[in-house]
Amino acid sequence: MRVETVWLGRGGQGIVTATYIVANAAVIDGFYALANPEFGAERRGAPVKAFLTIDKSPIEDQEPVKTPDVVVIFDDKLIDTMRFAIDAVKPGGHVIVNTAKSPEEMKKIIGRNDVYLVLLDAVGIALKHVGLPVPNGPLAGAFSKVMGFPRLESIKTAFETQLGKAVEENFAATKEAYETALVVPPERVEQAAKPKGVISTTSAFLTGPYEIVGWPEVSKAGAVFPGSSLFYATGGWRLEKPVIDHSKCIMCRKCWMYCPDDAVVEAWKEVQGPRGRVFRMKVIDFDYQYCKGCAVCADVCPTGAIKMVREI
Amino acid sequence: MSSGGRFAKIPVYIRGNYLVKTAIKAAEEYQGQYEYANFELPDEELFLPGHGLCASCTIGVIARHMLKVFGPDTVVINPTGCAEVSTVVYPRTNWGVPWIHVAFGNGGSVASGIEAAIKALKRRGVIDPGRRINVVVFAGDGGTADIGFQALSGMFERGHKVIYVMYDNEGYMNTGIQRSGTTPFGASATTSPAGKKVPGNVTHKKPMAAIAAAHGIPYVATANPAYVHDMVYKFKKAMEVDGPSFIHVLQSCTPGWRFEPKYAIRVLELATETGYWVNYEIERGEFRVTLPVPRRKHVKCFLQLQGRFRHLKPEEVEYIQKVIDRDVEEINRVVGREVIGPVDPSLPCLTERK
Numbered sequence: 001m002r003v004e005t006v007w008l009g010r011g012g013q014g015i016v017t018a019t020y021i022v023a024n025a026a027v028i029d030g031f032y033a034l035a036n037p038e039f040g041a042e043r044r045g046a047p048v049k050a051f052l053t054i055d056k057s058p059i060e061d062q063e064p065v066k067t068p069d070v071v072v073i074f075d076d077k078l079i080d081t082m083r084f085a086i087d088a089v090k091p092g093g094h095v096i097v098n099t100a101k102s103p104e105e106m107k108k109i110i111g112r113n114d115v116y117l118v119l120l121d122a123v124g125i126a127l128k129h130v131g132l133p134v135p136n137g138p139l140a141g142a143f144s145k146v147m148g149f150p151r152l153e154s155i156k157t158a159f160e161t162q163l164g165k166a167v168e169e170n171f172a173a174t175k176e177a178y179e180t181a182l183v184v185p186p187e188r189v190e191q192a193a194k195p196k197g198v199i200s201t202t203s204a205f206l207t208g209p210y211e212i213v214g215w216p217e218v219s220k221a222g223a224v225f226p227g228s229s230l231f232y233a234t235g236g237w238r239l240e241k242p243v244i245d246h247s248k249c250i251m252c253r254k255c256w257m258y259c260p261d262d263a264v265v266e267a268w269k270e271v272q273g274p275r276g277r278v279f280r281m282k283v284i285d286f287d288y289q290y291c292k293g294c295a296v297c298a299d300v301c302p303t304g305a306i307k308m309v310r311e312i
Numbered sequence: 313m314s315s316g317g318r319f320a321k322i323p324v325y326i327r328g329n330y331l332v333k334t335a336i337k338a339a340e341e342y343q344g345q346y347e348y349a350n351f352e353l354p355d356e357e358l359f360l361p362g363h364g365l366c367a368s369c370t371i372g373v374i375a376r377h378m379l380k381v382f383g384p385d386t387v388v389i390n391p392t393g394c395a396e397v398s399t400v401v402y403p404r405t406n407w408g409v410p411w412i413h414v415a416f417g418n419g420g421s422v423a424s425g426i427e428a429a430i431k432a433l434k435r436r437g438v439i440d441p442g443r444r445i446n447v448v449v450f451a452g453d454g455g456t457a458d459i460g461f462q463a464l465s466g467m468f469e470r471g472h473k474v475i476y477v478m479y480d481n482e483g484y485m486n487t488g489i490q491r492s493g494t495t496p497f498g499a500s501a502t503t504s505p506a507g508k509k510v511p512g513n514v515t516h517k518k519p520m521a522a523i524a525a526a527h528g529i530p531y532v533a534t535a536n537p538a539y540v541h542d543m544v545y546k547f548k549k550a551m552e553v554d555g556p557s558f559i560h561v562l563q564s565c566t567p568g569w570r571f572e573p574k575y576a577i578r579v580l581e582l583a584t585e586t587g588y589w590v591n592y593e594i595e596r597g598e599f600r601v602t603l604p605v606p607r608r609k610h611v612k613c614f615l616q617l618q619g620r621f622r623h624l625k626p627e628e629v630e631y632i633q634k635v636i637d638r639d640v641e642e643i644n645r646v647v648g649r650e651v652i653g654p655v656d657p658s659l660p661c662l663t664e665r666k
Binding site for chain 2: 012222224225226227228229230231232233234237238257258259260261262263287289290292293294295296298299300
């Protein structure tokens with residue numbers, strides 16, 4: 001028996017820790033495990049891909065997983081950009097998604113009917129028990145539920161060795177996820193069928209539409225077009241989005257001043273006066289395409305007009 | 313957008329007319345202190361969104377306002393560092409101005425060369441001699457205080473007209489939080505971890521602004537992005553002097569300082585309010601504190617927000633407070649009157665915002 005898994009998420013969510021915890025727990029249960037993460041720049045919000053292979057016999061190859069049995073997705077906004085990983089799941093495999101959306105909606109987004117779909121609101125569970133939006137503990141619990149290993153007690157021991165603190169809180173989150181994770185079975189499974197694609201190693205830490213530039217096409221001195229980063233929509237990073245109450249806003253523009261992403265913009269809005277006349281007024285609005293959800297605008301707002309609302 | 317210009321033809325650059333128009337009238341907010349900073353910031357953005365900086369990274373705030381002041385006629389020299397790896401991921405860039413990446417150690421020398429080349433091209437008539445082109449180095453603390461120090465010192469000594477902006481996040485944050493020359497006492501970094509006997513980093517912060525001032529250059533300043541009015545005023549001053557200028561900007565780093573992302577500006581405000589960071593400028597030898605603090609908060613207000621100081625024992629906090637008291641005394645002595653006041657324990661650490 002050999003189980004190959006891929007864990008997808010963003011830096012800061014605890015993807016690497018999650019694979020280490022599951023690997024340690026599997027080792028405690030008598031398996032062999034190999035966890036090898038793959039990421040680019042060491043910063044928050046950067047996409048991270050971690051591979052975890054669990055086997056009954058010693059693992060000799062250390063290659064990245066090409067066609068996984070299980071894909072664990074930490075952030076449902078990553079699905080569109082990381083679709084290659086879902087396409088690469090073997091028929092009859094599992095896709096574990098951290099989401100607050102309904103099963104029907106999620107099924108449509110995933111778009112595959114020959115895999116098990118496992119849904120849980122891991123961020124909600126983590127916020128309830130741990131107080132931080134780190135969905136690694138709950139997703140380890142969901143993994144344990146669908147695969148039948150590692151045992152929950154081993155996960156607790158792994159928490160003790162890997163985290164060393166907040167063990168009880170994390171284990172409570174794991175246990176709740178183990179009990180509440182929703183498993184949607186596939187409609188039909190053709191065992192002989194092959195997965196649609198493989199995870200290529202070049203797509204390691206990039207998301208979104210990007211092009212691989214071969215060396216003959218590289219411009220002189222590597223010069224690039226100014227402002228071409230506008231194609232990177234960094235809005236996918238956020239967990240919470242800012243929402244403004246225009247009745248409280250005094251247009252001091254402090255949020256605009258302190259926004260590191262130019263995501264606070266001024267827009268024209270049409271409002272109706274008391275006698276039915278329509279006025280156009282200038283209001284502060286957010287550019288959700290680029291907002292990373294850091295909540296600095298909500299913190300600097302002197303009147304409390306900006307509130308953060310959970311998005312996933 | 314300013315009228316026409318080189319970027320008028322580039323479709324992705326223009327984000328429409330909905331760009332914010334704002335007037336930074338600092339004099340209204342800080343009466344009696346900021347009469348000189350009464351100018352408007354342009355509405356054009358030259359540091360565009362889509363970059364890969366961490367959520368709430370204040371490099372974005374510094375670079376946005378820096379380019380608003382300097383305008384499109386600017387050449388940015390960016391030695392290796394956080395700003396370089398996260399803003400320019402080939403084949404994309406989010407700088408709307410000419411930008412060059414150089415090695416960690418030679419920001420100052422490349423800037424000298426570019427400045428000399430512009431001078432030569434102006435003499436030959438290739439570039440209009442009346443055109444003002446700003447040469448700006450945007451370097452981190454590693455590229456300035458540690459690795460790039462000799463290039464910086466040489467640039468000051470030769471007197472090139474270059475604006476050197478150093479964003480100081482007090483460590484090598486991009487490579488995984490190693491200590492640098494500007495890491496303060498007591499901060500825990502991966503190469504200066506806090507243990508039972510050693511409280512993290514044991515050395516003190518390198519006074520880069522004072523070192524730059526010792527070269528005798530026309531303009532040196534320290535700035536804090538939480539006080540944008542003060543910061544943009546200093547950028548403007550640096551742009552107008554004839555000769556090298558150096559601006560040391562404090563920058564909060566979410567993963568390195570280990571605070572919640574939403575406190576990015578709050579922690580910087582506390583740095584000035586506790587006297588840990590003093591905003592001053594030295595213009596041709598004249599020392600002036602641009603942001604007086606009548607009553608200081610205790611330094612524990614600044615330290616307790618950050619995870620890198622969480623291990624400190626009370627006596628170590630008191631030691632840091634004593635060092636700050638000594639520095640403040642020195643600044644008051646240089647100015648000749650009390651600009652940074654005494655510690656007032658009755659001040660609340662975090663003023664609750666609605």
